[in-house]
Amino acid sequence: MADAPVFQSPITNPTPAKGSLTLTDESELTKVSVRGAHIAVSFGTCEQRGDVLVVGSRPDEWTLLGPADAVAAVVSGLDLSGFASTTDITHSRLMIRLTGDDAARAMEKACGIDLSDAMTPNGAAVGASVAKVTCDVVRDDVVSDGREAVRSYRFLADRSFGQYFWDALRDCTAEF
Amino acid sequence: MSFVSIRLPSAGSEVIDRARPVTFSWNGKKLKAFTGDTIASAILANGDHIFGRSMKYHRPRGVLTADFWDPNLFVQVDDEPNVRAAHRLVENGMKVTSQNVWPSLKYDVKAANGLVGRFLTAGFYYKTFMKPAKLWPAYERILARFAPGGEVDLDTPHGYYDKRYAHPDVVVAGAGPAGLAAAIAAARAGASVMLVEHEHQVGGHLLWGSDDDRAAAAGMLTDARNLGVEILTNSTVTGRYEDNWLGILQRNHHIAEERLIKARAKMLIVAGGLIERPYVFAGNDIPGVMTSGAVRRLITMYGIKPGTRAVVLTANESGDAAVADLERAGVEIAEVVDGRTGAFVRSAEGSGRGTNHRLSAVTLSDGTKIDADLLVTAVGWTAPTSLLNMSGDRPVYDPAAARFFPGKTPDNVLATGGMVGDGTHDQLVAHGAATGTLAAGRAAVVQHRLQAATARAAAVDGPEPDYPEDLRTPLGRDPHPALFRSTTHGMVDYSEDVSSKDLFGAAAEGFDSVELIKRFTTATMGPSQGKLETVNTVAVLAEARGETIAEVGTTVWRPPYAPITLGALGGRVFEPVRVSSIQSYHESKGATPILAGQWIRPEHYDDPQAEVTNTRTNVGITDVTPLGKLDLKGPDVPKLLSLLYTNKWMQLPIGGVRYGIMCAEDGVVLDDGVTARLGDEHYLMTTTSSGAGGVWNWIENWLQTEHPDWQVHVTPVTTGFTSINVAGPNSRKLMGRVVAGVDLSNEAFPYMNVRTGTVAGVDDCVMWRIGFTGELSYEIQVPAGYGLHVWEALLADGKDLGIAPFGLEAQRVMRLEKGHFIVGQDTDGLSKAPTTGMTGLLKLDKDDWTGMPEVKWALEGDYPHIVAIQPTDPNCVPEEACQILRGPESNEIVGRITSSRYSPTLNRSICLGQLSPEFAEAGTELTVLLVNGERVTAKVMKHHAHFDPEGERLRG
C-alpha cells in the first residue's frame, strides 16, 4: 500500500446545520495541551496569537489550537522552565465550530452553562457538559470583512463522540 | 327538571372567536363550538353538563370550578387520557370521551358502588379484599377494572418533547395583576424576566372582571412585551429546588408536544393568586353546584349560561360579583345567602338519572328549601403556597382572614398578590411593582457576585452593590368568615371520593395527624394535589380533634406543582455513542455490533470460532481502541505507579513494559493493565476499557489531594490512538512489511517491550509486544486520524498471510484459552487482589500502595480463588454465573463460573471460576448447577491457561 496517509476526521458525515446556523468541522487542526508553562492567558479566557488560539483551559493548563506549523512555532517559544510538559492531542479531540446569531439559543438546548454576554463573553473558555459529552467550549466570535462579529462557539471533545456530537448539535439547530 | 346550558350573546369580554367555529365529537356525538372554547365550555354550550363519574362511587359529576383544577372534568382526548377539560382548548376533529365509566356515561354499571358505599369507606383497600390471600390475583383483576383514569394506547406514536436551559434574573410565577406588575417593574429595572402563566392568557382574575379590569390586563401585557419580558402562557413552574433551580413546563410548544425548561433563576417571585375553596355539605358534588369563579368565568369568558335558577351562598366580593354576573346572564336568582351573617347552606339534593342528574333543591341553614338547578358558593380562598413551601417555608393560618399565608421565605424567593394579602387593584399592582423592583435589585447583586467569582466572566463594574432590604408595605388582610364545613357531611376530596365522614372515621381510628390522615384516606393525593382540598381536610380534622386549624397544620408540598408528563421529564434524551476510527470498516463488513458502555464495538464479523482458529493459525487483527490509555509525564511518575499498582515500578527501563494490578483502598481489584516507559520521564499507561475514565479520576484524586508535591502530568489519550492488535504466528512477518524504523527480531524487540516507529507511512506509532490472546502479538497504537489507513494497509499486506479481522467475542475466547482474567467479569466488587492468584505481584515490602493494608490482612486468611475449570463433558458449556456446589447432593454454594466458552483450539468447553480455597486445588472434582437445574461435574485445572500454559507462543 503506497497511499500516503490522509487525516480522517471523526465526523464521517458532516451534514450541514439547518436554518441560519452553521457547523464547521475543525478536527484537523493541531491541538497541543501544555501544562506548567508560564503563559499569560488566564484560566477561563483565550487569546489569539497570530494563527494560534491559546486557551486557558484549566488552572495551569493551556490548549493551543491552530495549523501545525503555527502551533509548533508557539510551542518552541514557550517558557517551559520548571516542571512543564506538552502533549499532542490533535488526534484525541474532535473540534467543531457553531456560528450564528442564534448559537447561544441552540446551545441552551444541550448545555446548562449561562451563555449571556456577561457570564460568557467573547474570549471566554469553559469546561461544560454539552449533549452529555464533557467538552471544552470557547466563545470565539467570527469577524469578517469589517462586518459585525457573529456569535460563535468552538467545542473540543473526545474524538470518539465525533459523529454523535455533530448530530446532537445539528439537532439543536433545527429550531432556528 | 331537565336542563340545558346555552350560549349567551356575544360580549367583549369573551375569549371565544365566534367567526372560527370548530367541530368535535363527545362520546360519539358530533358537536359544534368555537375556537377559544375549552372542551368543557364547548360541551356545556351543547347542552351536556355531566362529564364523568367519580373515582370510587362513580357518582355523576359536572363542572365545579371550571378551571385547570376542576377535579370532575378529566376526559380522554383521542389517545391521550386524563385531559383537563376546562383547560384544554377544543380543536377541530377532536374525539373526546368520558373516562371511568362502563358501558357509558349514562348507564354506568359501576355506579353500583354507590350502593355498597358502606364497604368502600376511606382506606377500604387496607381492610377489604385482603383475605383470603390466595384470592389476591382475582381481586387485582377486578380492582384493575375499577381503576380510574383513561386508556393508554400502547401503539400511540412517540411525540417529540424538548428541553432547554435558561438563566433568567427573575422568574415570576403567575400573571395576574400583581405578577404582571412585578414582571414589568423588574424588567424596567434592567432584569431579564421570565413570566410564567398557567392559563392561556395573562390577567388572572382580571379576565372575568370588569371591562376596566380587562383593559388593565391588556395594557400590562403590552408593557411587558415592550420591555422584553419572556412570556410563557399555558406553562407552569413545576418545582423550585435548591438555589432557585426551577422546572418550568411549557405545554404545546411550537416545535414539541411539551418543553421542559430547567432554569437557574436568581430571584423567584411567586404570584399564584388565590384558589377558591369548595364548601363541604351533603350534596356538594351534585352537578349544578359550582364555585363563584366557575360561573363568572363561564359567563364572562365563554358566554355560557350556567343554569336557569340559582341560589348563591356568598361570603365575599367574588360571590357578590357572581350574583351580578348571573343576573346579567338572565339567570333567575332564587336566593342570595349571605355567609357574613352566619347563614349557610345545609344540604342539596338532585334529581334525574344518568346524564340527566342535576341539582334540584337547596336546603338552607334555617331549614328553608328552595328549588334551584344552580348553587353557587363563595366561601373563601386558599393561597397556593406550594412553591414557597418548596423553598422551605411553612404557611401560617390567620383565623381572622380564614386562610393560610406565607411565613418566611428565603432571600431569593418573594411572594406578591392575593397570596400575601388583599387590596384594591391599584394596591395589588403597587405591591407587585415593589416586589419586582426588589427582585431586580437583589438579582443585580447576585449577578455581580457571580461575575466576580466566575473565571470566564466579564469583569465587574465597581464594587458589589448593597443587598436591598425588603421594605415593601405589606398588603392588608380582609376579614373573612370561617366557612369550611356545613352541619352535614360532604365531599372533601372530589377526585379521590373522600368525604368529611371518611375523615372523621379515620381520625377516630387513630389516623389523627394531618400527614397520617392524608396517606390513609388519600385525601389531597389526587390530580388536584391539595389545591382544592388541603385546607378543608385540615379544617375537618381540626373539628374531629377539637383543635384549631393552626394547631393541625398542613402537609408538606413537594414538586411537581401540577402534574407533568413523563415525556417532558424524560423525553429529550441525549445518549452519547462512541466509535473508533475503524467503525466504517466494521459496518461495511456487517460486523455484529455490541454495546460496551457508550462504545459500539464489533462482536464478530462472521463465525467467531473461525476467527479464533484463523488467528491462532495465520494472523488476525482486532480493534481495541476503547482500552484506556493515559499519557504520564514527569520525574515522579515511578512514585505514582508504585502507589497505584501492587508491584514495583522504580526500575522499569526505557522501552520496557510491565503488567500491574490496581486496588481500591479496600483491597478490591479496581483495574489492571500494562504500562510502558517511552522515555526518561514519559510513560504510557493502559487500563481496561470500562475503567478508562474511572482510573483517570482516581489518579487525579491521589495527585491533587494526597501528593500535590509530586511532579506528574496526566493526559488521557484513549481515543487519540487507534489501537490495533495484530496476533498470530504470522504477525511478525506482517509487521515486517508495514513497520519502518524498528528491529522486529525477538532479540531486539522481546515480549513485554515497547517501541515507537512508523507503520504504513504513519509516524509516531507506539508498538507493544504484549499478548492478551496468548499469540505472538503486537499492539499498534496509531494516531487516530490515520487509524483506518493502517488497518486497511495491514489487511492488504497480510492477504497472502491469511489475515482476517477478529471481533470482541473471538478475543474473549482466546484470552479465556490463556486463562487471563477480566476485572469485573472474573473479579467482582468484593474480590481482593489475592483472589486473582497473582500473589507474586503483591509486594508488601513497598512503602505504600492503595489498598495494601487490606490485601495484607486478606493474605493472612481465607479468600476466594480464581481457577481454571473444565467440565467433564467437553460439550457442556455452563452459563456464566452458574453456581458451584459443595457436592452432588448439596445445596451449599462454594463458588461460581465467571467465564465460560467453547474453545475451537482445544475442542472442548473451558471456564474460569471463583471458588472457596477448600475446593481450589488442582484436580478437585466440582459439582456445577446449570441454569436448567441439572448438576454436572467439572475439574479444577493446574494452570489458569487451558492452552499453551508455558506461554511459548507469546514469547517467540
Next chain:
Amino acid sequence: MLLVPCPNCGPRSSQDLTYGGESHSRPDPKTATPEEWRTYLYLRDNPSGWLVETWYCSSGCRRWFKLERHTLTGELRDPILPGSKTGVASDEATNIQGGTK
C-alpha cells in the same frame, strides 16, 4: 440543584461536579490497625450541622476542593483548595443567592 462554589470556575450546578463525600484523613498504611483502616473506609461522622465535604469539578476545571456545608440549613462557606489550611476562611455563610455575604 445546589449551586456549588468551585474555587476555580465559580459557582456551578452540582451536576457539573462529582461529589466526593465527607472529608476524612488517611491513616498511615504501614501502622494502621484494621479498625483504624476500616474506620477510614466506611465510617463517617454524618453531622447534623457543618460538614466538610469534598467535590471534584469533573465537567470544568478538574480540580478537587473542600467545601463546608450546613446539612440542615444548606448554608455554604468559602471553598478550600488542597494545600490550603484545613480551617475555613470565614465563619459566615456565603451562599451566592443569600442576603448576607
